[in-house]
Every structure is written in C-alpha cells, then in structure tokens.
Amino acid sequence: MSKIDTRLNVSPVPPDEIFALNGAYAVDPHPQKVSLGVGVYRTDDGKPWPLPVVQKAEKELVVDDDLFRHEYTAIEGDVPFLGIARDLMFGFEGKQGEEEVKARIGTVQTVAGTGANHLGALFLAHHMKPPTVWLSNPSWANHQTIWELAGVPRKTYPYYHAATRSFDFEGMMSSLESEAQEGDVVLLHACAHNPTGLDPNKEQWVAIADLCERKKLFPFFDSAYQGFASGSVEEDAWAVRYFFNNKPDMEMCVAQSFSKNFGLYGQRVGAFHYCTNRASTSLRDVVVNNLCHLIRGEFSMGPRVGCSIVKKVLTSEELTADWHQDLQVMSSRIKTMRKALYSELVRLQTPGTWEHIIEQNGMFSYTGLTPKQVYALKDKYHIYLLKSGRASISGLSQKNVTYVAQAIDDVIRNEN
Ligand SMILES: Cc1ncc(COP(=O)(O)O)c(C=O)c1O
Secondary structure (H helix, E strand, O other): OOOOOOOOOOOOOOHHHHHHHHHHHHHOOOOOEEEEOOOOOOOOOOOOOOOOOEEEHHHHHHHHOOOOOOOEEEEEEOHHHHHHHHHHOOOOOOOHHHHHHHHOOOEEEEEEEHEEEEEEHHHHHOOOOOOOEEEEEOOOOOHHHHHHHHOOEEEEEEEEEEOEEEEOOOHHHHHHHOOOOOOOOOEOOOOOOOOOOOOOOOHHHHHHHHHHHHOOOOEEEEEEEOOOOOOOOHOOOOHHHHHHOOOOOOOOOEEEEOOOOOOHHOOOOOEEEEEOOOOOOHHHHHHHHHHHHHHHOOOOOOOOOOHHHHHHHHHHHHHHHHHHHHHHHHHHHHHHHHHHHHHHHHHOOOOOHHHHHHHOOOOOEEOOOOHHHHHHHHHHHOOOOOOEEEHHHHOOOOOHHHHHHHHHHHHHHOOO
C-alpha cells in the first residue's frame, strides 16, 4: 500500500470479532447457515423477538402522547428511571429503612451496558487511579478495550479450567490473593459469565467478597444478564446484593444493562451505580456530580426512548408480571436448546464430554471446540461461532440443532 499523506498517526485496528462474524454470516447465501456468534436472543424460527411486554409498553406510550417525550432529560438521565433501575438491581421493595440504604447509591443513566462499563472505568481512572484492573481470563473482549481506553493497566486472573471445563475458583482466589494490591479494581460478572457461562456458587461469592474486603480491592460488577440468565431477577442479582448488603464498609460499583433482559439492544438503555460505604453518604452527591461532568463532556445525557419503555413496564404491576413471563420464555428456551444440543451429541457419541453444555448458564456456552474446529464448522457447514469456541445458544433451534450437532461430530472425528 502506498504511503498516505496524513497528519494522523494511525494504523489499522483489528475488526471486532463478533461484528465481523455477523457481517460474514449476513452475506453467506448458504440455506442452512447458522449464527452462533452475536449474543442476541432469537426465537425458535431464528427471528428477533421484540418482547410482548415491550410492544404493550410501546403502544401505551403512543397513547400517552407525552409532549415531553423527545425533550432533553437531566445530565444524570431520566430521574424516575434511575430509581427504578437501582431498585431492580439492588432489590429494594419499599421496606422500612430502605431510604437510608438507598442514599448510599449514586446512579446515572448510560449508553447501555457498554457505556456503563466505559463511564465507570473513566470515572475510576480519573478519581481513584487504580494501579491495576483485574479482568477474568477469559472475559467479554470489550472489557480489555474499555480499560485500555481508560488508561488503566490490565492484568488477568484465572477463571476457566480448560481440562475440566469448569470455573477455576482456586486459580482466581490464589492469584488475587498473592498478586492484587490495595486499591486495585476487580471486574466481576454479576451472572452468566461471558464467554464461559460459568458463575461462582453462593459460597464462592461469599469468599470473593471476603477477599475483596480483606485486601481492600474495589469490586466492579458488570450486570448484563439480570433475569435473562435464570429467569429470576433476584437470583441473577444475588452476588451484587450480597456484596452491597453484607459489606457496607466496602465501596463498589455496578454497570447495568437492559439490552438482553428487555430485548432493547439497539435502544442503548443502561445505568451506572456507585455505592459509597456507610460512613460517607454525602460522598454520593459529589460522585454523581463528577459522573455528570464526564457525561456532559461526552454525550450530554443518555437516550430517552428505551428508558421510557423500561419505566413504563416497571412502574406497572401488570406489565412487570408480563415481563417476568417474557424472561421465563427466553431463559427456558435457551435451557431447552442446551439440553437438545447435549442430547444430540451424546446420541451421536461424539468424542469428548458434553455435560458442560447443560451445566453452563446464560446466553453462551464455552463449547471447548478448538479454533481449527471452529474454522471447519464455518467453512464446511456455514456455522458461525467465535474462535474461542464460544457459542451463542440462542442461535440454536429445534430445526437446526441436529444439523449443528452432526457438524460438530464430523469436525471432531475428521480433524486430521
Ligand atoms: C458481559 C457483558 N457486559 C456488557 C455487555 C454490554 O451490552 P450492551 O452495551 O449491549 O448493553 C455485554 C453484551 O454482550 C456483555 O456480555
């Protein structure tokens, strides 16, 4: 390539793997192609699923015909939405004494979960200057990018035990115990770990919280799948709520996304919560004030439509009940497809063990397929998944699961 005359000092950045894969899938004319790449919910017909409750809420919003619906909001976002998002995450139910506890949480609206992670990283980079952020190995690839852009040195803690395809709790604990320093940030997936689908159990979460407290580490929760993973918003928020309620002297934060649990992917609905320790409730306002400074300089305020939909649903008992049903529909279809893929592989006696597919949780399965097998699936069968072997289970259906299992069986048996 001839040298281009420019004032810029730029060199090509590798394309984002997920979006590149999606693009390749979109232009593949093969009739049996299967997309197991991007983490979006699909119906058994492989179609997007605007949640029925979201469609109801949209209709009600049209009827409301609110004159202010396209106006600017406050810099911190749509104020009623902020309280609703916080209560969903932390589980406040109008009990006595809650107001005092709520005062420990400063919330702002963000550009979905990515924006919440980004804003949080930027905020901590400016105002806490953590020596290191600890990311799980592996993690959602964007965590690396977000913290790199925030200029915080990154290290990883072991998370996945490849031989047993299980959560490496001992590896995680011993690495953080021996290497993490006071003031380091530890990034934790609140539930449905992306990409492994493996979460700590409750006892392990308690031990992680104790470790963070004892070593004075700062827990940063990324909650992208609340309610989507298990079908229960309580269950999927257990770790966040445990840390918050049982370690009141420990500051922490949460990046909350509404993309998956409301199917509002392109609407960019999210929130960032900073939890002060019990000694410093007044700190909260200064935190929010500084978050607003970052928001104002970057995007002024979060977008409006998606958060109006969430607000509509979560302020109505009837619509909230409908939403819980929709969460059940999505999480149970994913569990059903896990079982279907597992049963097919067992039926075919595909070499290897496959229990991990039914034991993992949430949108993804870390299949254990090698990059070579992943390429073979794409080249020979037009089945698309990440080269790490991560498969988005929602791309499976009753119609394609046999085809996918047979393809996996073939690429494993005929590898050499
Ligand atoms: C772990 C994790 N965090 C955050 C996100 C952000 O999602 P969004 O920005 O679409 O809300 C995702 C989406 O895939 C994710 O898997």
